[in-house]
Amino acid sequence: xxxxxxxxxxxxxxxxxxxxxxxxxxxxxxxxxxxxxxxxxxxxxxxxxxxxxxxxxxxxxxxxxxxxxxxxxxxxxxxxxxxxxxxxxxxxxxxxxxxxxxxxxxxxxxxxxxxxxxxxxxxxxxxxxxxxxxxxxxxxxxxxxxxxxxxxxxxxxxxxxxxxxxxxxxxxxxxxxxxxxxxxxxxxxxxxxxxxxxxxxxxxxxxxxxxxxxxxxxxxxxxxxxxxxxxxxxxxxxxxxxxxxxxxxxxxxxxxxxxxxxxxxxxxxxxxxxxxxxxxxxxxxxxxxxxxxxxxxxxxxxxxxxxxxxxxxxxxxxx
Numbered sequence: 001x002x003x004x005x006x007x008x009x010x011x012x013x014x015x016x017x018x019x020x021x022x023x024x025x026x027x028x029x030x031x032x033x034x035x036x037x038x039x040x041x042x043x044x045x046x047x048x049x050x051x052x053x054x055x056x057x058x059x060x061x062x063x064x065x066x067x068x069x070x071x072x073x074x075x076x077x078x079x080x081x082x083x084x085x086x087x088x089x090x091x092x093x094x095x096x097x098x099x100x101x102x103x104x105x106x107x108x109x110x111x112x113x114x115x116x117x118x119x120x121x122x123x124x125x126x127x128x129x130x131x132x133x134x135x136x137x138x139x140x141x142x143x144x145x146x147x148x149x150x151x152x153x154x155x156x157x158x159x160x161x162x163x164x165x166x167x168x169x170x171x172x173x174x175x176x177x178x179x180x181x182x183x184x185x186x187x188x189x190x191x192x193x194x195x196x197x198x199x200x201x202x203x204x205x206x207x208x209x210x211x212x213x214x215x216x217x218x219x220x221x222x223x224x225x226x227x228x229x230x231x232x233x234x235x236x237x238x239x240x241x242x243x244x245x246x247x248x249x250x251x252x253x254x255x256x257x258x259x260x261x262x263x264x265x266x267x268x269x270x271x272x273x274x275x276x277x278x279x280x281x282x283x284x285x286x287x288x289x290x291x292x293x294x295x296x297x298x299x300x301x302x303x304x305x306x307x308x309x310x311x312x313x314x315x316x317x318x319x
Contacts, residue, residue: 104236124205126172130245131185141258175283187215244290
């Protein structure tokens with residue numbers, strides 16, 4: 001049955017002679033806008049146990065929705081044009097930080113603004129530190145290929161254990177990064193990273209900003225930081241948007257692991273080192289890609305405790 005239905009369909013079969021899809025009537029177009037925006041509002045609301053989410057409205061699904069609701073057959077280009085007229089665009093979603101504490105986020109912003117101002121006057125060296133596991137296998141991203149043919153990437157299917165843990169450091173004052181490989185991220189290796197950082201900057205006052213990973217909070221790590229005279233500033237919980245090194249990991253995957261499977265961990269480490277060297281030749285590019293967040297966006301804060309809580313925080317008198 002499926003074989004007989006799955007015949008080749010000519011591209012643009014539903015288009016007019018001028019290669020433009022016929023427009024939808026105002027009623028259908030308005031229904032499209034309301035349906036898509038209702039799903040958008042539903043996605044931004046806290047999930048409810050036992051409830052089903054609104055559909056993710058792709059063009060294909062919206063074609064079916066128009067056919068079922070209005071009895072009108074149309075192509076995906078017709079739907080796309082109608083959505084564009086409604087000022088809607090296809091974009092990647094971003095999570096609202098539902099479990100983040102807005103008061104702690106506000107307190108962190110006030111503190112980081114002072115630290116950034118001090119770093120800009122060279123009162124101290126401000127370092128953002130984060131870890132990531134980079135696998136030998138290829139990451140799949142977009143790339144150019146012949147039309148109508150797949151973009152194939154060779155992969156010998158490495159084991160899940162074939163990976164390295166990288167400590168990524170963003171030296172805010174210098175506009176430089178460090179990418180140091182280790183077999184795994186743990187307390188022992190974290191102490192070694194702090195020692196390497198102090199050895200590279202023996203005389204400067206060092207301030208390290210990092211997240212609340214268990215080995216960051218370990219007593220031996222905090223004691224080592226105190227002995228090395230490194231001040232530790234933890235991020236507020238569930239707030240990865242304050243960590244610019246997250247952008248460094250995306251950059252690394254785009255330039256190093258997209259569409260290439262590394263035969264060995266040594267090969268992976270070598271290419272990451274070359275990537276680090278290349279970045280450190282252009283401080284402006286690093287500062288642009290690793291932009292430091294130093295303010296709160298009211299729309300993002302709605303995901304925590306709602307607009308009222310944000311209004312209360314924003315109206316708090318400054319001492």
